[in-house]
Amino acid sequence: MDAGHWYRSGPNIPSRTVTTPECPDRPSGGQLSAIKSSSLRIPTYTVELPGSSSEYGVDPLILGTLLDDRYRVLRKIGQGGEGDVYIARDEQLGCDVAIKAQFPRSFESSQTYFSAASAIEGELERLTFMSHLPGIPRVLGDGRYGLNKGRYIVMELIDGVTVESWIAEHHPVSAVAALSVVAQLCNILDGVHSEKYVHRDVCPRNAMLRTDGRACLLDVGISGKVHEVNPDYRGTPYYAPPEQYNRESRLSPQVDVFSLGVMLFAMVGTDVPYGDLEGPPDDATPPFPKGLSSEMPEGILTLALSMVSFEPRGRPDGVAEVLRILGRMLPKLGEDRPPKATQPDSTMPFRLGLPLL
């Protein structure tokens, strides 16, 4: 496995009309804390991103520029398969936003360039459709930039950290903090699944914690419709379930349940299921053939193991079922801050009764 994603443009998604919202009323700045080294044993893989490296001189094409006479691109905050993510200043509304922009044109063929544009457009359609759901960033606009009319999406800037950097900072995460993240993601996914979508890319890099501990799920770019045939070979290695490697399988919410289970192992333990395999998981190999090299509290281990069952039908029957099982292990309303609270504190929304945003 040599890359974080496999590519293909997405299916047609019915669009939902959204009105351009007011400037989101959230504090700006304080993005993405530095990633500390972690003892987590997730095998590493290299993602080569054509056109994303500043050694090609492509970043300056967009940094500092004013897109569509409105968005001043300030700083790069993330990098993905199809484009980079920036903080930009919306000079019309006077607030900061996040912009996901297609990589600037480099040496690629027109076909490759236009298929990247259509991938961003597919993501825009899905995000627009799901933008009303709590915990999904709101779409604020979209546009084209530069001579080659690269596509970009303007969205709500989530002020917080990725769950990836949060894990690196606090690993191993306490059971209650980890369950608080998974429970919030279950609530977000409940909305996604009720819209008949499967996210297909739930992983620590695609989830964020706002500064008050509320979770947010990013990157609906490869989501697909429930019951449809698995549309392509895309996903994040180790977080994608076995059936995501199979073009004949049908999409079910259990895809996302598997990924959440892997997140539990990544947060609390030191191994990820099927982590020693070089290729896709197979039903002959158990998730941890050599056993677990770190201890996990029993209640969590039983739940997490069931979530990463090879067969979808061996997993809890959807995120509501996961929530039912872990509900009793969550912090109670009014409870004190845990002794070793993380920053952001994922237990805070439960202790203070904060709804998802």
Ligand SMILES: Nc1ncnc2c1ncn2[C@@H]1O[C@H](COP(=O)(O)OP(=O)(O)OP(=O)(O)O)[C@@H](O)[C@H]1O
């Ligand atoms: N709305 C947002 N607010 C704040 N940060 C964001 C936002 N959207 C994305 N990011 C940052 O940019 C990174 C990449 O974003 P995203 O996952 O949407 O892109 P991607 O191209 O799909 O990346 P990948 O291929 O790695 O999944 C995220 O991990 C996060 O750090």
Ligand SMILES: [Mg+2]
């Ligand atoms: Mg992503």
